Amino acid sequence: MSATLTKSAPTPGAGGGTPGRGAAVRGALGGALRSREIAVAVVLLVVVAVATVRNDSFLLSADGWRDLLLTPSILLLLAAGQMMVIVTRSVDLSVGSTMALTAYLTGRLFIDVPGIPIIVVVLAGVALGAVLGLVNGVLVAYGQVPALVITLGTMYVYRGIMLTWAGSDRINAGDMPSGFLALGTKQVLTIPLLTIVAVAVVAVVGYYLHTARSGRELYAIGSDPDAAKLYGLKVPTRVLTAFVLCGALAGLAGVVHAARYGTVSSGVGNGIELQAVGAAVIGGVAIFGGSGTVWGAAIGAVLLVTINRALPILGIPDFWQRAVVGALILGAVVLDRVLALRQSRKYDEEREG
Amino acid sequence: MSDTPSTPSAPATPVLEMADVRKSFGPVAALRSGTMTVESGSIHALVGENGAGKSTLVKIVAGVHRRDGGTLRFEGADVDFTSTAESKGAGIAVIYQEPTLFPDLSVTENIFMGRQPLGRGRRIDRAAMLKETTEIFERLGVDIDPRRPALGLSIADQQIIEIAKAISLDARLLIMDEPTAALSGVEVERLFAVARSLRDEGRGLVFISHRFEEVFALCDRVTVMRDGAYVATTDIATTTPDAIVEMMVGREVGELFPKTVATIGEPVLEVRGLRSAGTFRDISFDVRAGEIVGLAGLVGAGRSEIARAVFGVDAYDAGTVTMRGKKVRPRRPRAAIAAGMAFVPEDRRKQGLVVDASVARNVASVIRRQLSSLGLLTGRAENKASGPWAGRLEVKTNALDMAATTMSGGNQQKVVIAKWLATEPQLLIIDEPTRGIDVGTKAEVHRLLSDLAGQGLAILMISSELPEVLGMADRVLVVREGQITAELDRTEATPESVMKAATAGAVPTELTPVLPDALLKEVGA
Amino acid sequence: MSASTPTKTPLTKRPAGGGDGSARTYASYARPAWQRLLLTRETAIIALLVVVLVWANVNVPNFDGPLTVYYLFLDLMPILLIALPMTLIIITGEIDLSVASTVALTSAFTGVLFTDAGFSFPVAALAAIAIGAVCGAFNGFLVGYVGLPSLAVTIGTLALYRGIAVGLLGTEAKTGFPDEWADRVTDRIGETSYPQGLVVFLVLAVVFALLLHFSSFGRGVFEIGLNDEAARFSGVDVARTKLVLFMLAGAVSGLAGVYYTLRFDLSRGDSATGMELQVIAAVLLGGVSIFGGRGALHGVIAGVLLIGVIASAMRLEGQTQNVTNIVTGVLLIASVIIPRLLSWASGRLPRRTRGDT
16 A cells, blocks of 8 residues: 555556656756646747748748648647547547548538538537537446447447448539638638637637536546545546537537548548547646646647648658657657656655655 | 443434444345444544444445445434435545545645536636635644645645545534554644544544544544444443453454464574665564564554565665575565565555456466476466365365455455465565454464464564564564664563554654553463 | 475464364366356357358358458458457557557568668568567567556557658558568468468467466466556566567567568558557457456457458448448447446446445
8 A cells, every 4th residue: 555645547567766866957857847838839839940940931931821820720629629538537539530520521511402501511510520429428438338449449430431421422622612611711810710710629628627617527537537436526427528529529620621621531530539649648638637738738739730741841751750750759658757757756755854 | 233332421413323224235244234323523433343344334324335224314314325426415524544536636626626616607716715725724734735736645644635625515424434544643643633623613523443542532432343233332431442342353352362382493584774765774684484573563654665675576775685595686576486485465455366366366376387387377287286275274265266356355365375375485474464354264364374483484474453463473573664663572572662662752642552451461461 | 397286385274173174175167167168258259250150151142252261361361460469468458559550660671671672581571570579679668667558658659660661661662572472471271262371370379379378477467457566466577578568569560561561562651551450449359358357369369350251241242341340340339338238237237436345
């Protein structure tokens, strides 16, 4: 029995850390890295700055500026949703498939219901996403089976439904009204509309997680599910909510994809679920729940997307971008571990001092 | 039960009334007749051996379990809680042995989770939350930063957080399940001061403890349970520890420690200068063949940590561990096993065995390499090897493929011991040998340890039960705050000498050990 | 082999309570053999596989043709191979998402070493398998010794290894691998409709089955999944076990990468994309618990075959891959939900509460 409060996440086989170097070094480094959000944001700024120095059109041209802001919007939405699920100690692997389904639904509605108001299509996409999230949530929260298995299953099912429904069809720009496609290029004060939407969503999620009782309970559940039950929290309801919100945001991401790219092919969102998880991890969201912010996940998402675009400019062939992303995720996980060890050593010293 | 409780003058209105509450889990009746009345403005002790049904009773009051029958009244009204949220809402707070906090969240959030004060627009009012937390901490006289995460708090501080939670709930009934098990003397004193002030405010408190000195120092009345049933309730002022022990055990206690005299041989284990930063230091001692060495001290003094380091489960920073003259590689349980060590750890279900695995697999788990032929291991070989060992210890099970999880604590302990005896060790380290097992099995374990020592096995025994240490050990090492503060011969070891070395006067005077004479008689102190 | 038996030891226990002195004896098993063999998840999956096979033979035109089985195994081979070590990893309660990326990386290396560096094919292949083992060792080191969560680590290396594979080859694709080696993998065994590559799988399957179910190491694998702390207290080297398992997964993925290269005569950075989830789905369908601690290799092999048989039957029926995906997904969900429903229905749903004694 340990005498102090430790996290109930799986313990390492051999976690014996070596004694720290020096308190001074520790303090300085710890201070700079205390806020993960700031640390990742600094990395992001450095990447943008270096890319801009190499090629000023990366930031300073109209196209560069727009792409810089617009490209991350889809992953931003997915990461925000994924973060809410991860914080409850679950994971949702079906977001890519959900996004593909709603993207196709968007195109289908424009084709089948001529003159349908754009807002109805957007709401339909979000609603479909929420329903798909509900299916995940019911199975995970009430079936009491691990989210990894369930959402791996629904990942196949949703993708299969989308492909069966679409057959060999493909939605092209010509199928969708120009008013809708204009959303993808519209800018307000040079800032793309879709980016504003994505940032607004992140802000709302952040506000919810910070100020609503149910938002805080998501953290509590992820931090210690057994304790959450003893506290009398409505664990299944909250987990269900997280999945529904995650699904709804994936639904919105599907609509955004249709507007941004004007086409919906069968490969929409393939593999993006792991990018969303990766963005959250880079942003400091603990993979076993309980801690992290949506801001972190959002900045992580922007960093992932921006690095992809910056690499060619930095002289690294873009083939290597995934390797860099992988290294980034590993670096984030290792950093989390180092910081956690340092923190627990600090508490040990405090108790003895 | 048929015993009529003595009826002292009722000072106040009852806050909790339980009569004949029953609860079964499958075929096992965990609680056959739970009866207890707690008055407001009083501290009520609930005592009984492990498995007497105290925890089940508490969990029914808390709404974790639902009762099968009997009456439960809170503040005069019949209640039937279906969840912890309901009992909490009604005004009942429970502090479990191991506090249940959210490590990632701040202390303040932990206190208010699920019922945070709301401001405009149903937003959590963090300022109000922080203010109330600060006020409660001031009242309790504790110095904990309300903004820090709960991660890394000591057990004592975690319990303070739990109490703060209860106060912020305005709980009229506060149940504390062995809150002092892991506390030092000063921390116990702080806890008691808080408990008394809560009582003086007119709240009802239930205090579960195995330490009689604490029960007698703190409580007003005591209810005794045995085998899942109510035995009696009396005023503390009118009873004695001996009387309570008799009611708890329900039979003569004298037969507990049948220590036989063994010939003590050469040193088997030699520990020199063992140190682990922040946990223990300067640890040097020997254990000889045929000798039982008791490691005594308060919980949290570092006894288990020393044992874990010796066995190689934990690392240590300096010092050596030698078995029969050969140095044992640190941080490598397998090296310790090869050197002839066996280790029955403190937490049976988490460390001692794999409860979801079968009896055969558990018993054979350390010797299975030797059971393999050409690298292949069959279930038949495991059964063949484990059956006799299980039989030797009289493990009660239908078949060897039954999962250990279905067994009683005592039976599980026998499986753990069988598993280690199967390795034919020269040294047995046994941490809390009889924790959570019934009286009958307890006596069996004591007899077994005595026999094993008689056959030349060296035994290092850690125990929080002073009578057990004094009764079994040939020599007692007392650990305080990570250091060995006394080495006492069997003749020198008395409750007083051990407690003095374990606490060094840090224990408040009111807590001088009040040990039941009945237990001490046998000890021959 | 001297197994320690109590009769040899002096540590005898005095019979308690005046018995006749003979120690208690026990039955080895609580249930009769047929129950132990039949009432398992593995048996359920195998039965389902048989049912689907029979149904397909009767109802699906051409299913009983010689090509069906041949291509079934040819296509399933990488999944069959990787499912073996993946089973052991999941039984310890960990997961490896990087296996498909390792397949691509080793395939890319095979191509580069053979075509550009001029190695002979066997040397290039062995080097690729070694690289796979190194990839796995990296995962295993981070998970076992550093103590990082495998889900996060292998999401990272999934991107990293894939990135290196794509980075190595760019948009290039290497072909022209020696036919003699390709033939050794794809030729039929004698007159049967089984490809020769199957022999490699069968050998590995036997090795892994012995390792998991008939060795001390395998017992440790299960113990780590059920209770890693107790395993450590009994002398199981948890960190090393995990390192070994991830290394095995890497090496077998390397083997699958070589197979991939030969089978398609192609070495590309983007091959086997998404295969990690196919492997995991098959392993879970085969009755392995994602929480660790339970599962058996025959169930897993049946799980892989079940997915493969359904896919090829549906293809012959004229269904697209999409419907097969739906069926796979539904099966996977059903495989975890149905046992839950059954135990709930029979009122045996275990109540997990903290601190129960």
